[in-house]
Amino acid sequence: MLSEQRQEMILKFLEEKRSIMVSELTELLDISESTARRDITVLDRAGKLVKVFGGAVAVENNVLSREPTVAQKEEVCREEKMRIARYAARLIRGEDFVYLDAGTTTGYILDFLEETGATFVTNAVSHAQRLAARGIHVLLVGGTLKGSTEAVVGTTAALMLHDYHFTVGFFGANGVSRSAGFTTPDVNEALVKKTAAGQCRKSYVLCDHTKFHVVSPVTFARLSGKTILTDECPEEFRDVEGIVVCP
Numbered sequence: 001m002l003s004e005q006r007q008e009m010i011l012k013f014l015e016e017k018r019s020i021m022v023s024e025l026t027e028l029l030d031i032s033e034s035t036a037r038r039d040i041t042v043l044d045r046a047g048k049l050v051k052v053f054g055g056a057v058a059v060e061n062n063v064l065s066r067e068p069t070v071a072q073k074e075e076v077c078r079e080e081k082m083r084i085a086r087y088a089a090r091l092i093r094g095e096d097f098v099y100l101d102a103g104t105t106t107g108y109i110l111d112f113l114e115e116t117g118a119t120f121v122t123n124a125v126s127h128a129q130r131l132a133a134r135g136i137h138v139l140l141v142g143g144t145l146k147g148s149t150e151a152v153v154g155t156t157a158a159l160m161l162h163d164y165h166f167t168v169g170f171f172g173a174n175g176v177s178r179s180a181g182f183t184t185p186d187v188n189e190a191l192v193k194k195t196a197a198g199q200c201r202k203s204y205v206l207c208d209h210t211k212f213h214v215v216s217p218v219t220f221a222r223l224s225g226k227t228i229l230t231d232e233c234p235e236e237f238r239d240v241e242g243i244v245v246c247p
Contacts, residue, residue, distance in 0.1 A: 102151030103172025169200035175214030
């Protein structure tokens, strides 16, 4: 069983029971204690559960206040993120002026991007480097570099984005909620996301299924007017317009 599959099952167990012991996981998943502890540690670092002595408990009210690092995010739902990114890459046309938000899922778009004449603007240093290496025209937003997410954030970045008019934008989110909309833990990063989304003719938010019912401290956009690209739509969100389940 792949690590992503095990971790998804652990989260599903927590949805039902709210807490689980390492000994239970070894029996339920037929894995060693060291593997169970390793999966719990990965999910804890990603803010998906809370690690406790001997096991894990669900995040109360699904509030995610910590910002996982890029490395931590890459270990969670990799296959699902790549499926979403593959679909997103096909939406980019040669004449587009594209905003590409920082994040692991948005970064996977570059793995599937075909040769294009589109121009990209991004606040992710790694995204800009990869685009430039392929000879694609890219503009890197200026501002304060945030180490944990490798994103350029803050007022300077937001002011720069006010001058652009994007045909399409692709955004990441830490949480998706009916009441709170799309959220992220950092106010400076939220400002950049909100500004860029406001300058896009069409906005896509890339969210794997674990982001639903999660609320981070700062809202950068409401659900209305945005298209959500996901691998799986929870039943409670199926009446929401603009959700696309990527094949």
